[in-house]
């Protein structure tokens with residue numbers, strides 16, 4: 001009798017959960033769109049994309065793809081489809097308005113919803129991740145998902161001695177971090193930084209825990225040092241100098257990825273006067289008027305104008321653009337990342353601005369799209385996202401314009417889909 005009740009209970013629980021997690025059980029076929037799949041392949045002119053149980057079942061020209069008889073059909077004729085974007089350097093869950101220190105499950109989920117509405121369907125959070133973020137990461141492997149996917153680094157590993165670094169790194173690894181994030185940067189002389197021998201030990205320890213390391217750098221010399229120690233991800237631009245042949249060769253040797261985060265630098269000085277984007281409807285659609293007001297006071301503007309650090313970042317930004325061009329040209333993998341999440345770095349909106357800057361730096365729109373999709377997914381070690389290939393998650397954006405013709409067309413969002421679920425507006 002008792003075991004019978006338990007069985008019934010399990011049956012009820014499984015019915016309940018199957019209803020929750022399989023919102024899109026069955027197939028959906030998107031027809032008539034130009035499709036960019038996130039690989040090197042040429043776009044499909046009249047493509048069909050079939051999603052079954054949250055994943056890509058088939059993709060190809062209309063003449064070659066057979067649509068299951070019971071599939072729901074969505075006519076997207078005249079539109080473009082591209083994979084959902086992957087932000088390879090963000091931060092999630094800590095900021096509320098212009099304040100930090102508000103980390104919570106609710107805030108993590110709210111911000112993942114915001115990213116998703118802008119077409120950013122995956123975020124690698126490089127630091128500041130607490131238990132609720134790990135939990136949210138663990139809950140995303142199902143076909144009912146309709147917010148951005150999250151990967152986490154835990155706390156930023158930092159300190160001036162090895163025992164401290166070992167205990168921080170092991171704590172993150174034990175907790176299930178996807179990445180180790182550390183910084184080799186004095187923030188223009190304000191913070192202590194890691195000595196090369198300590199950094200090498202950090203790399204060895206991370207390798208023993210089978211975790212890749214993303215490094216915050218500013219100076220070319222530091223970036224070279226971390227590559228020599230085996231770093232896989234350069235998490236910001238080299239900003240003091242133009243990269244040289246040596247550095248480029250090290251990047252290629254390590255098969256390392258470079259994440260420019262140019263909008264991070266823009267955010268350090270742009271509020272010294274009214275930024276152009278404060279009148280962009282695409283920004284205003286999601287922006288909090290109180291945050292805009294807070295960034296627009298005369299006191300705040302003058303604090304930015306009078307901050308030597310802000311002015312230094314502004315002066316050095318052109319180096320960042322030159323370096324993106326040089327590295328991309330040399331065949332280094334450049335991945336889209338923005339460092340959004342901290343106050344005044346607008347999640348979702350800044351990613352589109354970053355793409356525009358990548359094109360300004362010399363990448364073609366098609367290359368910038370690759371950087372934000374297939375390449376970014378590779379760089380963060382996730383093989384089931386970033387490209388619309390059979391078996392991958394059905395994460396994509398339907399656009400009212402071709403982004404490979406004009407990168408600004410990534411803003412013309414018709415709808416965003418995650419695991420084949422339409423992201424709520």
Ligand SMILES: [Zn+2]
Nearest residue numbers: 090091126339
């Ligand atoms: Zn960051």
